[in-house]
Amino acid sequence: GESVGLHLPTLSVQEGDNSIINCAYSNSASDYFIWYKQESGKGPQFIIDIRSNMDKRQGQRVTVLLNKTVKHLSLQIAATQPGDSAVYFCAENLGSARQLTFGSGTQLTVLP
Amino acid sequence: GAGVSQSPSNKVTEKGKDVELRCDPISGHTALYWYRQRLGQGLEFLIYFQGNSAPDKSGLPSDRFSAERTGESVSTLTIQRTQQEDSAVYLCASSLRRGGTDTQYFGPGTRLTVL
Known part of the structure; x- marks a missing residue:
């Protein structure tokens, strides 16, 4: 079925480094994506x-990149800070549907 | 301005009891959504209201779940005869519903625990 999924459930980065969180989606009709x-x-x-x-x-x-060819979405966080520690979800709007479909989330931990 | 508010923030109930959860959307937002989030998981869509149109109830998991909305204001989600598997955080979101994008703004959620 249609789904939005994340490649990695957890991600740890050093404070000050850049973070990249990935997301795959399967519905080519999706026309809007949110982090x-x-x-x-x-x-x-x-x-x-x-x-x-x-x-x-x-x-x-933050920068979001969308690659429709491979149905891939990423979130890049520059100079990651302790306050960035959280779970990050990507969500897609499936064409004419009004609700969002969410992935399972990635836990980002920023190490001192 | 004020964001989406939800009450109560926490609710503990016994199996078989009915519960009612409340959501106050951002003023002027015509669309209102309810989602369920189980521990460590993503958000599951439950129901969507848009103005005076018939709600989209396609995500409600059973007939024990129902929701109402008065005009473009407050909404209540009711769960009858609660079961332990209903334990989750129930999140409400609202949006302006203009144009092709629909940024949803979430409330803090109600954490429901069914004993």
Whole structure:
């Protein structure tokens, strides 16, 4: 069935290094993708989004890359900080569907 | 401005009891969503409201689950005859529903524990 999945369940990086979190999706009809950050005990927080007619979008310290050929999405965090430690979810909007479909999440741990 | 709020933040109940969870969306947001998040897992879509249109209930796991929304304001999610497998965090989100993108903003969730 249609799904959004993450390659790695956990990721540890040194403070100051760059982080890359990957996500695969299977529905070629998906036209909108979002990355969320979820800290312990809180709801998901919007980080950055990208439409399917783009292949790259940059925000503050974050960049999302979309490769439609291989149905792959990534989130790059520059100069990772301790406050970046959280679970990161990618989500897709499946064409005409209004709800988002979420992957299982990647736990990012920033090491001192 | 105020974000999405949910109440209660925590709810502990006994198996077989009914529970009601509340969501107050961001003012002006026409769309409202409910999701369920089991421990260590992603979010499962439950139900979607858009204005006065009929809700999309395709994600509700059983007929024990129901939700209501008054206009474009508060929504309540009701779980009847709760079961232990209903234990999860229930998250509400709202969005403006304009154009082709639909950024959803989430509340802090209600953690439900069924004993």
